[in-house]
Amino acid sequence: xKKINLCLIFILFFTNSQAQKLSYGALIGGNFYQSNNDSSxxxxxxxxxxxxxxxxxxxxxxxxxxxxxxxxxxxxxxxxSYENSTNFKLNFIDVxxxxxxxxxxxxxxxxxxxxGPRFSFLTNAEVEGEDASDIxxxxxxxxxxxxxxxxxNYIDIQGKFDYGITPFFENENNKSKFFGAYISxxxxxxxxINK
Numbered sequence: 001x002k003k004i005n006l007c008l009i010f011i012l013f014f015t016n017s018q019a020q021k022l023s024y025g026a027l028i029g030g031n032f033y034q035s036n037n038d039s040s041x042x043x044x045x046x047x048x049x050x051x052x053x054x055x056x057x058x059x060x061x062x063x064x065x066x067x068x069x070x071x072x073x074x075x076x077x078x079x080x081s082y083e084n085s086t087n088f089k090l091n092f093i094d095v096x097x098x099x100x101x102x103x104x105x106x107x108x109x110x111x112x113x114x115x116g117p118r119f120s121f122l123t124n125a126e127v128e129g130e131d132a133s134d135i136x137x138x139x140x141x142x143x144x145x146x147x148x149x150x151x152x153n154y155i156d157i158q159g160k161f162d163y164g165i166t167p168f169f170e171n172e173n174n175k176s177k178f179f180g181a182y183i184s185x186x187x188x189x190x191x192x193i194n195k
Contacts, residue, residue, distance in 0.1 A: 031180060
C-alpha cells in the first residue's frame with residue numbers, strides 16, 4: 001500500500017509542473033545481474049534467473065542544451081541461490097541520480113550519455129517463505145554508466161552498466177556485490193500530457 005501511495009504522490013506532484021526544463025515519465029525494462037563473490041566458497045549465484053523486471057519512473061531536469069540530471073526510481077526483484085542449494089528472493093527500490101550529457105543541438109532530442117551512483121534499498125528478503133532480511137545489507141551503492149537515444153517524440157531507449165561498490169552480503173569469509181546492466185524504455189509523460 002505504501003508503494004502505491006508513493007507512486008500516486010509522485011505522479012500527482014509532477015503532472016502539475018509546467019516548467020519547460022523539467023520532465024518526468026515512466027520506465028519499464030530489465031536488469032541483467034550477476035553476483036560477484038570475493039571467495040571461492042560461500043557464493044551467491046544468479047545462474048537460475050539472471051534477469052529481473054525493472055519498473056518505475058524518472059524525473060529529469062536540464063541545465064542547458066546539453067547537460068542535465070536524470071533520476072530513476074525503480075523497483076525490482078532478484079533471485080539468488082546460495083551454494084546452489086538455498087534460494088533467496090530479494091526486493092529492491094533503486095534510486096539512480098545520473099548526470100546526463102545530450103550530444104544533440106537540443107536537449108531530449110537525440111543520443112545521450114549517463115553517469116552516476118545507484119542507491120539500492122532492500123525492502124524484503126525471503127528464503128522458502130521465511131524472512132531473511134537480517135543477513136543482508138539494507139543499503140547498497142553502485143556506479144552506473146549508460147547510453148540512451150530518443151527514438152520517437154516521447155520515447156527513449158536506455159542502457160546502463162552497473163557495478164556494485166558496496167556488498168549486499170558480507171561476513172568474514174565473503175563479500176558479495178552485484179554487477180550487470182539495466183535496459184529500459186522511458187516514456188516522457190510530461191511531453192504527452194502537455195502536447
